[in-house]
Amino acid sequence: SNVDGIPLTNEDIREEIDTFTFEGHDTTTSAICFALFEISRHPQVQEKILTEVNDVINFSSSNPIKIQDLNKLKYTEYVIKETLRLYPSVPIIGRKIMSDFKYSHSKIGDGVLPATTEVYVDFFNTMRDPDNYENPEEFIPERFENMKMESAFVYLPFSAGPRNCIGQKFAMLEMKMILAKVVSTFELLPSKESIQIEYAVILRSYNGFPVIMKKRKVY
Numbered sequence: 001s002n003v004d005g006i007p008l009t010n011e012d013i014r015e016e017i018d019t020f021t022f023e024g025h026d027t028t029t030s031a032i033c034f035a036l037f038e039i040s041r042h043p044q045v046q047e048k049i050l051t052e053v054n055d056v057i058n059f060s061s062s063n064p065i066k067i068q069d070l071n072k073l074k075y076t077e078y079v080i081k082e083t084l085r086l087y088p089s090v091p092i093i094g095r096k097i098m099s100d101f102k103y104s105h106s107k108i109g110d111g112v113l114p115a116t117t118e119v120y121v122d123f124f125n126t127m128r129d130p131d132n133y134e135n136p137e138e139f140i141p142e143r144f145e146n147m148k149m150e151s152a153f154v155y156l157p158f159s160a161g162p163r164n165c166i167g168q169k170f171a172m173l174e175m176k177m178i179l180a181k182v183v184s185t186f187e188l189l190p191s192k193e194s195i196q197i198e199y200a201v202i203l204r205s206y207n208g209f210p211v212i213m214k215k216r217k218v219y
């Protein structure tokens, strides 16, 4: 394979595989864990997911689950979106500016960032900013029901612009599938402990995800 007529080196190929492996695996793991934690603390949310999943999916049938089924899990999608708002798996990204960058901003004024400056985009704090969200610290999946985004740069767990996440549609399907299966098999209950967020390359918790899982009765 080549880019602009120049073949990829072995190192280029290794970096691509690295990106797919880590962006593709640890990110969804992180989001699923935070989602299970929040669901265990919000029984009404859990009840709504369960009702929706039972309406759409029959796990005891041998028919395979289809993408069309997963697309019907609207509320479950709001739960995942709200999880990624509060706990973006990739909390911050960095860039190095290659040529002088002029900016003009209503709050910080005008200026120039000279070439070679390193800049960081802080998704985590942007999505907890009270200027962008009402009650930003609260877990409210319903906020996505009628959400009109004022700007594409207010909700951005998958980044924005030409280098945004290439795997986001796949990630959403994977996370829906896992949450649907876990919530319909287990009742999630809170244990006393809370979590301590670790602001790392991929968002984590220092003390794991204390959730009690109780097998649901099958009738």
Ligand code: HEM
Binding pocket: 019, 020, 023, 024, 025, 027, 028, 031, 084, 088, 089, 090, 093, 094, 157, 158, 159, 162, 163, 164, 165, 166, 167, 168, 170, 171
């Ligand atoms: C909850 C799940 C996910 C989240 C929150 C997420 C988030 C992101 C973010 C923020 C970026 C931009 C990184 C940067 O600019 O430095 C990115 C890029 C990328 N993601 Fe994801 N991602 C997720 C799942 C996935 C999955 C499942 C795959 C692949 C199967 C994937 C593949 C990639 C790749 C290849 C890039 C680089 C794209 C480019 O540079 O053009 N991601 N992701």
